[in-house]
Every structure is written in C-alpha cells, then in structure tokens.
Amino acid sequence: xxxLDVKGLSKAFGDLPVLNNVDLSVQEGERIAIIGAxxxxxxxxxxxxxxxxxxxxxxxxxxGEEITAKGANIDLIRxxxxxxxxxxxLFSHYNVLDNLCLAPTQLLGxxxxxxxKKAMSLLSQVGLAAKAKVFPTVLSGGQQQRIxxxxxxxxxxxxxxxxxxxxxxxxxxxxxxxxxxxMLAKQKLTMIIVTHEMKFAQEVxxxxxxxxxxxxxxxxxxxxxxNSPQREKTISFIRKHxxxxxxxxxxxxFDLMKLQGGIWSFAEKYGINDKHTYLxxxxxxxxxxxxxxxxxxxxxxxxxxxDVTYAQADDRIIxxxxxxxxxxxxxxxxxxxxxxxxHIGITLLKKRVSSISYAYEGGKxxxxxxxxxx
Amino acid sequence: MEIIYQIFIANGAFTxxxxxxxxxxxxxxVALILGTLLGAVICFFRMGNNRLMRFLxxxxxxxIRGCPVLMLLMLLFYGVxxxxxxxxxxxxxxxxxxxxxxxxxELLRSSIMATDFGQVEAARTLxxxxxxxxxxxxxxxxxxxxxxxxxxxxxxxxxxxxxVGYVTITDLTRVIYNTASRTMQPMITIIGGMxxxxxxxxxxxxIFAWMEWRDTREVAE
Ligand SMILES: Nc1ncnc2c1ncn2[C@@H]1O[C@H](COP(=O)(O)OP(=O)(O)OP(=O)(O)O)[C@@H](O)[C@H]1O
Ligand SMILES: [Mg+2]
Numbered sequence: 001x002x003x004l005d006v007k008g009l010s011k012a013f014g015d016l017p018v019l020n021n022v023d024l025s026v027q028e029g030e031r032i033a034i035i036g037a038x039x040x041x042x043x044x045x046x047x048x049x050x051x052x053x054x055x056x057x058x059x060x061x062x063x064g065e066e067i068t069a070k071g072a073n074i075d076l077i078r079x080x081x082x083x084x085x086x087x088x089x090l091f092s093h094y095n096v097l098d099n100l101c102l103a104p105t106q107l108l109g110x111x112x113x114x115x116x117k118k119a120m121s122l123l124s125q126v127g128l129a130a131k132a133k134v135f136p137t138v139l140s141g142g143q144q145q146r147i148x149x150x151x152x153x154x155x156x157x158x159x160x161x162x163x164x165x166x167x168x169x170x171x172x173x174x175x176x177x178x179x180x181x182x183m184l185a186k187q188k189l190t191m192i193i194v195t196h197e198m199k200f201a202q203e204v205x206x207x208x209x210x211x212x213x214x215x216x217x218x219x220x221x222x223x224x225x226x227n228s229p230q231r232e233k234t235i236s237f238i239r240k241h242x243x244x245x246x247x248x249x250x251x252x253x254f255d256l257m258k259l260q261g262g263i264w265s266f267a268e269k270y271g272i273n274d275k276h277t278y279l280x281x282x283x284x285x286x287x288x289x290x291x292x293x294x295x296x297x298x299x300x301x302x303x304x305x306x307d308v309t310y311a312q313a314d315d316r317i318i319x320x321x322x323x324x325x326x327x328x329x330x331x332x333x334x335x336x337x338x339x340x341x342x343h344i345g346i347t348l349l350k351k352r353v354s355s356i357s358y359a360y361e362g363g364k365x366x367x368x369x370x371x372x373x374x
Numbered sequence: 375m376e377i378i379y380q381i382f383i384a385n386g387a388f389t390x391x392x393x394x395x396x397x398x399x400x401x402x403x404v405a406l407i408l409g410t411l412l413g414a415v416i417c418f419f420r421m422g423n424n425r426l427m428r429f430l431x432x433x434x435x436x437x438i439r440g441c442p443v444l445m446l447l448m449l450l451f452y453g454v455x456x457x458x459x460x461x462x463x464x465x466x467x468x469x470x471x472x473x474x475x476x477x478x479x480e481l482l483r484s485s486i487m488a489t490d491f492g493q494v495e496a497a498r499t500l501x502x503x504x505x506x507x508x509x510x511x512x513x514x515x516x517x518x519x520x521x522x523x524x525x526x527x528x529x530x531x532x533x534x535x536x537x538v539g540y541v542t543i544t545d546l547t548r549v550i551y552n553t554a555s556r557t558m559q560p561m562i563t564i565i566g567g568m569x570x571x572x573x574x575x576x577x578x579x580x581i582f583a584w585m586e587w588r589d590t591r592e593v594a595e
Pocket of ligand 2: 042044
C-alpha cells in the first residue's frame with residue numbers, strides 16, 4: 001500500500017473515453033511527473049484523484065482512506081491532498097494572508113495567531129513575506145502561483161497535486177515557481193505534477209508517467225523515459241519534445257518565422273533564458289543564409305537540415321546545421337568578402353556562443369554550435 | 375413661499391402627502407424584501423439540476439421580464455385575486471414582489487456566472503464543503519458584482535410603484551395628482567412631487583455609496 005493508490009480508474013465524458021482502467025501506486029515521498037500530449041487526460045486524471053471529476057469506475061485510496069467508497073467523507077479526505085491549478089485561483093476578495101489562513105482556521109480549528117505565524121513562515125520560504133497584506137490581483141502570475149502553493153501547504157497535505165503550475169505564466173516567471181517546487185521536492189513532499197517542462201520533469205521527478213491511449217502508456221525513471229523510451233508513442237513524443245528539427249529543400253519554402261518560432265517554443269520547454277534563445281535564433285538564421293550563399297550560389301534547390309538538441313548531462317544546447325552543396329566553411333568568412341557580402345553576424349556569433357566548429361564529412365558541411373543551457 | 379405652504383402644508387395637506395409617501399415606501403420596501411428572497415429561490419432552481427424546475431423558472435423569468443408590471447398588477451387585482459378579499463396594497467405588494475423576483479433572479483444568476491468557478495474548486499480541494507465554499511467564496515464575490523445593478527433595481531421598483539393608482543391605492547403619485555387638481559397649481563405641485571421621488575432615490579444611492587465606502591476602507595486597512 002502506498003500513500004496513494006489508484007485501482008481501475010475509468011472516466012468518460014459522454015461517449016468520449018478519457019481514462020480507461022488506470023492503476024497507480026504512489027509511495028510516500030515519491031515525486032511523479034506526468035507528461036503527454038495535449039488532451040490525453042492528464043488534467044482529468046489529476047482531478048479524478050480528489051473527485052473534482054467523479055470517476056465512472058475505480059477506487060482511489062489516500063493514506064489508507066478510500067475517497068471513492070460509499071459514504072466516505074469526501075471533504076475530510078480531500079484535506080490530505082493539496083491541489084495547485086494552472087490558473088492559481090486565489091480567493092480574489094481576500095488578501096494573501098487571509099487566503100492562507102482561511103482553511104486552517106475554519107477547517108482545522110487553528111487559532112488565528114498560530115495560522116498567521118505559519119503563513120508568514122511559508123511566505124518567507126517562497127520569498128513573499130512582504131506581500132502578506134496585498135490582494136492577489138495586484139500580484140504577478142509567478143507570485144500568485146507561489147502563494148497558491150503556500151495556500152495548499154497550509155493544510156499540510158500528504159500529497160500535493162500540481163496541474164501545469166507554470167503553463168499560464170510568462171516565461172520570465174517560470175523559474176521562480178519551479179524553484180519553489182524544487183524546494184518542496186527536497187523536503188520529500190509527495191508530489192504528482194503534470195508538466196510540459198521536460199527539463200524540469202527530468203530533474204525533479206523520481207518517476208515519469210507518459211500518458212497516451214487513455215492511460216499510463218509507459219512509465220519509468222527519468223533516465224528510462226527520456227534516454228531510452230521503449231514504446232512507439234513515447235519515443236516519438238520524447239523525440240518531439242527534446243529535439244527540434246528543420247529541413248529546407250527549396251529556397252522559396254524557407255520560412256524564417258516558422259524556424260524562429262520553433263526554436264523559441266523548444267527553448268521555452270527547457271527554460272532556456274531569452275538571451276540564449278536569441279543566440280540560437282541568430283545562429284540558425286546566420287548559418288542558413290551563409291550556406292544559401294556559400295554552398296548553393298544559385299538555383300532554387302538546396303539541401304539543409306537544422307537540429308537543436310538539449311544535452312541534459314552538461315546542460316548545453318547543441319545546434320547542428322548540415323548542408324549539402326559545395327564545401328564551404330562559414331566560420332572562416334571574413335567580415336566582408338570580395339563580392340561585398342556581409343558576414344558581421346557570423347563574426348558576432350563566434351564571440352558569443354560557447355563553441356562553434358566546422359567539418360566537411362561525407363560530402364556534407366557540418367557546423368556544430370554549443371550554447372550554455374542557462 | 376406662501377403658495378408652497380398652501381399647497382404642501384396647510385389644512386392637513388402635509389399629513390396627506392406623508393401618508394402617500396408612506397404607502398409608496400411600504401409597497402416598495404416589502405416588495406423588495408419578498409422579491410429578493412423569492413428571486414434567490416428562483417435563481418437556485420434556475421441554476422439547479424432539476425430540469426423541470428430549470429425550465430419552469432426560466433419561463434417565469436422570461437414572462438415577467440417581458441411585460442409591463444402594470445399588466446401584472448391589473449391581472450392580479452381585477453382577475454386572479456379579484457375575489458380573494460386581499461387589500462389593494464397587499465395585491466400591489468404581491469405584484470411588485472413577483473416582478474422584482476424575476477429581475478433579482480436574473481441578476482443573481484449573471485453575478486454568480488461572473489465569479490471565478492476555479493476559486494470554488496480551490497476551496498473544495500482545501501476541504502470546504504459545497505455550502506462553505508458558496509458562503510466564503512461565491513457569495514461575497516457575487517454580492518460585490520451584483521451591487522450596482524441591484525441599486526438601480528431598487529430605484530426602478532420605487533418609481534414603478536407610481537402606477538398603483540390604477541388599482542385604487544393612494545400612493546405618493548396619487549396624492550400629488552389629487553393635490554394638483556384641488557389647488558389648481560399643477561406646475562408647483564408636480565415639481566414638488568418629483569423632488570420627493572428624487573430624494574428617495576438619492577437616499578438609496580446614499581446607502582449604497584456608504585456600503586461601498588465602508589468596504590474600500592476595510593480593504594485599505
Ligand atoms: N468537463 C469536460 N467535459 C467534456 N469533456 C472534457 C471535460 N474535461 C475534459 N474533457 C475532455 O477530456 C480530454 C482530456 O482532457 P484533459 O484536460 O485531461 O487533457 P490534458 O491532458 O490535461 O491536456 P492539456 O495538456 O492540454 O492540459 C479532452 O479531450 C477534453 O476535451
Ligand atoms: Mg491539462
């Protein structure tokens with residue numbers, strides 16, 4: 001028996017089956033990350049655990065008490081599970097301190113002084129003690145989410161459920177919220193977190209659940225899931241989310257905006273900061289135009305491939321541009337060459353990336369650029 | 375000055391006007407209280423799970439809001455309740471309460487829908503029951519949202535009661551009309567009557583402004 005046990009959980013909306021016969025056992029102190037494509041039922045699964053959605057079938061037991069049992073005191077059992085929502089949902093008519101103190105004073109009979117003391121200690125742990133008397137609406141998304149986490153912690157839940165806690169945030173605020181969750185992970189709080197932040201999932205979770213086909217399609221350690229996924233859908237999902245690739249075969253088909261957008265959303269997933277994202281975008285653009293000019297002097301046909309990967313081991317982003325056509329080393333390009341073509345971009349790049357190298361192998365030009373992860 | 379004294383004060387005119395004013399206030403106030411309570415009940419069923427009740431309450435709201443309150447009043451007075459032996463004032467109160475209830479039900483419904491349901495879910499996950507979540511989260515927020523519209527509902531109600539003369543009730547409007555014909559000074563008399571109505575409306579606005587002020591002061595502290 002774990003701290004949380006799910007047996008045969010099924011849920012459908014009308015004739016749309018979302019979850020089918022899902023089993024899960026979570027041990028105390030375990031941190032579980034749920035990943036999967038949009039709409040595969042991750043949120044529904046989490047919401048079924050505390051009966052925000054009523055499952056059609058199945059048994060859910062938390063800390064020895066079955067919430068799905070007939071006549072179970074749902075309100076009482078729910079206290080054992082905290083929940084953090086994508087959109088925070090702080091009580092907008094109460095200030096921060098009241099948001100935190102409401103449940104413990106009303107439900108646990110904690111006196112106001114004790115509750116405030118506890119609230120202040122949590123708030124200072126997340127760096128927001130100064131905001132105690134402020135109303136939620138004036139706070140940034142990142143601040144609101146940190147407070148929402150504190151609100152859930154005030155009830156001392158056995159398990160904390162987090163549904164995409166950083167998805168509604170500005171990229172600049174994701175870091176501060178992830179830092180708080182990391183801190184909780186260190187304190188051995190049992191957590192189930194649905195996330196699109198692959199890098200975060202890898203580093204913070206003990207176990208990854210990949211959701212597909214109405215249930216847990218594959219599960220394992222971060223190492224197993226991210227580095228050697230076994231099943232087809234996992235493989236393609238992981239590849240898509242840890243890897244960005246772009247190919248060009250016709251000059252006129254090259255869509256710079258699409259390329260840059262792809263790099264941007266890739267970078268966002270890994271929490272790569274704006275400066276490095278921009279550097280990646282700049283590198284890709286410069287190198288592609290360099291090869292357009294250097295390897296395919298004229299004509300519509302080109303043969304270019306760009307890959308961006310994230311290397312977890314040393315926290316680096318590696319971009320590789322492979323080009324057919326004539327042998328051409330863009331790194332050696334001078335600030336301005338004979339025919340007046342500008343290469344200032346490349347000159348700038350060389351100064352700013354961690355490393356850049358060129359090789360000509362098997363009839364292809366290969367440029368490898370490395371950028372520090374953060 | 376003399377003429378104003380003659381019209382509004384002399385020979386028991388003052389008491390007559392006060393009586394008329396009281397009838398207007400009485401009908402408005404009792405209708406408002408009953409209407410608000412009934413409106414809350416209707417809203418409860420309008421948003422509930424019972425399909426039949428949802429349908430019936432929706433029909434009621436559409437019907438009442440769709441026709442003039444005077445029609446409803448005359449229907450009750452000359453038709454439905456003609457043989458009931460109820461006093462005209464009681465019938466008027468009933469008519470205006472039924473009318474107000476439909477408006478209040480719709481106001482409450484739109485206010486509830488304007489609140490963030492996610493906050494209720496957040497409260498539920500903390501362990502609050504449905505009723506606790508409603509009382510602690512939805513209710514204070516919906517009251518805040520409903521307040522400005524509720525204020526105009528009240529003022530409208532007071533003004534609409536001026537039609538009760540049609541069913542033999544001597545309210546403020548009727549008194550003013552009678553006084554105007556008796557003194558043959560329609561201009562001054564009617565302007566005087568309008569000023570009284572405006573004063574009542576501003577009392578209502580004043581109460582709401584005071585409540586608003588009290589709330590913002592609490593927030594500032
Ligand atoms: N209340 C509901 N009524 C009907 N269908 C629903 C309801 N909630 C979710 N669904 C459907 O269930 C499926 C799973 O939704 P869910 O929100 O769990 O996806 P998700 O994995 O969390 O996706 P995302 O990553 O976009 O949040 C979707 O097809 C969705 O349309
Ligand atoms: Mg979701």
